[in-house]
Amino acid sequence: MHEDPVLTELLAVLERSPEVLPLRVRVIELLAAGGRYTEALSHCATALGQEPGNEQVLELLRLCTAGLAAAPPATTGGFDWTAAEREVADIIAPAFVDDGEPVAVAVGDVGRFGQPKITLADVGGMEEVKRQLELSLLGPLRNPELAKAFGTSARGGLLLYGPPGVGKTFLASAVAGELGANFYPIEITDILDIYTGASERNLHEIFEVARRNAPCVLFLDEVDALGHKRSQLSGSSTMRTVVNQLLTEMDSVTGGNEGVYVLGATNHPWDIDVALRRPGRFDRMILVTLPDPEARVRILRHHLKERPVEGIDLGAIAKRTEGFSGADLAHVCTSATQLAMADAIRSGTVRPVRMADMEQALSRIRPSAGAWFESARNVVEFANGDGTYDELARYMKRRKPR
Structure with a gap:
C-alpha cells in the first residue's frame, strides 16, 4: 500500500509540533480514510488527553471503532472487534465525556451553557484557593446584608491565575455549581473575528447572553490574550478596540446587572491591561497553584x-x-x-x-510548568514593587525546585 504523501508530511509536522490539536485531528481523519484505524485510535487517545470532551475527536473515535468492527479479521490481526470494540472504546472514552448537560443558547449566540453538577467539595485539595473564593465571592453572595454592612460586594470580576493545566476552568465550573448558576465558558476564539467590528459585537453579545440567563458565571479564559496591555498593541488597532469593549462590558456588569459573575483565567496576569485591574473589573486575583x-x-x-x-x-x-x-x-x-x-x-x-x-x-512525561515558573520568577523579582504578586512570591519560596 502506497503512503499518502500528504499524510506523510503531516505526520512529520505533527512529530515536531505534537501539541497542535487541529493538525492531529486532520491526521486522524486521513488515517481513518485510509482504513488505518488502529493508528487513528492511538491519535484519538492523545487528542482527547489534550482536549477532553472534544466532540470531533469523539466522533472520529466512534468511526474508527466501527471501522475496525467492520474490517476483515486479517486487517485487525484476528481481533474480534464485533465483540470487543465497545470494551476497548470504554477504556478510552468515558473519562473524556463532560458530566454536565450543555444547552444551546439562542440562534446567533456564541458558545453553550452548562449547568454544573460539581461544587467546590469536588475539588481535591486547594484549601487556600477555596478559602479565598469563599471570602471574596461566595461569602458576600450568600450573605448580602452582612456584606452590605461591611461595605463589601461580590460585583466586578475575579481573576484566577497560575501555571497552565492546574484546573482554573474546573474551579470556575465548581463555583457555578456552588451558586446553582449557569456556567458560560468563553475562549478567545469565540470572540475574535477577521471582520472589522465583529469581535466587539461578539463580546457585547456574550455579555448580553450572560445577562439574559442570570444567574450566570461568565468565564473568560485566556484573559491575557484578550485584554492585553494596550501600550503593547500599537500595531493592532483591532485588539485595542476589543480591550476597550471589554472594559465597557465590565463596567456595565458592575453598574447594575445582577446575577452575572465574571471569572477570568490567565497564565500571565502581568500581561493584562492595568485598566482591567481597576475596581469593579478584575480587581481581585487568586493564585491557583500546582496540586498538592x-x-x-x-x-x-x-x-x-x-x-x-x-x-x-x-x-x-x-x-x-x-x-x-x-x-x-x-x-x-x-x-x-x-x-x-x-x-x-x-x-x-x-x-x-x-x-x-x-x-x-x-x-x-515530565512536568510542563517549568517555563511558567521562570517567567513568574522574573515578575516576582523585578516587577512586584506594589506587592501585587506577594502571594506568588511566598508560594515560589516554599515550592521545592525540580
Missing part, C-alpha cells in the same frame, strides 16, 4: 474512575509526581491507557490498566 499530594490523588482517581484498572497505588504515584499539573496527571493516565489499549489490540484480549502502565507513562 491530596489533590494529585483525587485527580488521578478522577481520570481513572471509569476505566478498568488493577493494582494501581495512587498514593505512590502522587508521591512521584511533585510538580505535575492536573493536565500532566491527566496525560499520565491517558498514556497508561494507550499502553493498555495497544496491548489489547495486539493480543485480542481487553485487560485493565496496571501499575506497570502508569510507571511506563511516568518515565516518559
Whole structure:
C-alpha cells in the first residue's frame, strides 16, 4: 500500500509540533480514510488527553471503532472487534465525556451553557484557593446584608491565575455549581473575528447572553490574550478596540446587572491591561497553584474512575509526581491507557490498566510548568514593587525546585 504523501508530511509536522490539536485531528481523519484505524485510535487517545470532551475527536473515535468492527479479521490481526470494540472504546472514552448537560443558547449566540453538577467539595485539595473564593465571592453572595454592612460586594470580576493545566476552568465550573448558576465558558476564539467590528459585537453579545440567563458565571479564559496591555498593541488597532469593549462590558456588569459573575483565567496576569485591574473589573486575583499530594490523588482517581484498572497505588504515584499539573496527571493516565489499549489490540484480549502502565507513562512525561515558573520568577523579582504578586512570591519560596 502506497503512503499518502500528504499524510506523510503531516505526520512529520505533527512529530515536531505534537501539541497542535487541529493538525492531529486532520491526521486522524486521513488515517481513518485510509482504513488505518488502529493508528487513528492511538491519535484519538492523545487528542482527547489534550482536549477532553472534544466532540470531533469523539466522533472520529466512534468511526474508527466501527471501522475496525467492520474490517476483515486479517486487517485487525484476528481481533474480534464485533465483540470487543465497545470494551476497548470504554477504556478510552468515558473519562473524556463532560458530566454536565450543555444547552444551546439562542440562534446567533456564541458558545453553550452548562449547568454544573460539581461544587467546590469536588475539588481535591486547594484549601487556600477555596478559602479565598469563599471570602471574596461566595461569602458576600450568600450573605448580602452582612456584606452590605461591611461595605463589601461580590460585583466586578475575579481573576484566577497560575501555571497552565492546574484546573482554573474546573474551579470556575465548581463555583457555578456552588451558586446553582449557569456556567458560560468563553475562549478567545469565540470572540475574535477577521471582520472589522465583529469581535466587539461578539463580546457585547456574550455579555448580553450572560445577562439574559442570570444567574450566570461568565468565564473568560485566556484573559491575557484578550485584554492585553494596550501600550503593547500599537500595531493592532483591532485588539485595542476589543480591550476597550471589554472594559465597557465590565463596567456595565458592575453598574447594575445582577446575577452575572465574571471569572477570568490567565497564565500571565502581568500581561493584562492595568485598566482591567481597576475596581469593579478584575480587581481581585487568586493564585491557583500546582496540586498538592491530596489533590494529585483525587485527580488521578478522577481520570481513572471509569476505566478498568488493577493494582494501581495512587498514593505512590502522587508521591512521584511533585510538580505535575492536573493536565500532566491527566496525560499520565491517558498514556497508561494507550499502553493498555495497544496491548489489547495486539493480543485480542481487553485487560485493565496496571501499575506497570502508569510507571511506563511516568518515565516518559515530565512536568510542563517549568517555563511558567521562570517567567513568574522574573515578575516576582523585578516587577512586584506594589506587592501585587506577594502571594506568588511566598508560594515560589516554599515550592521545592525540580
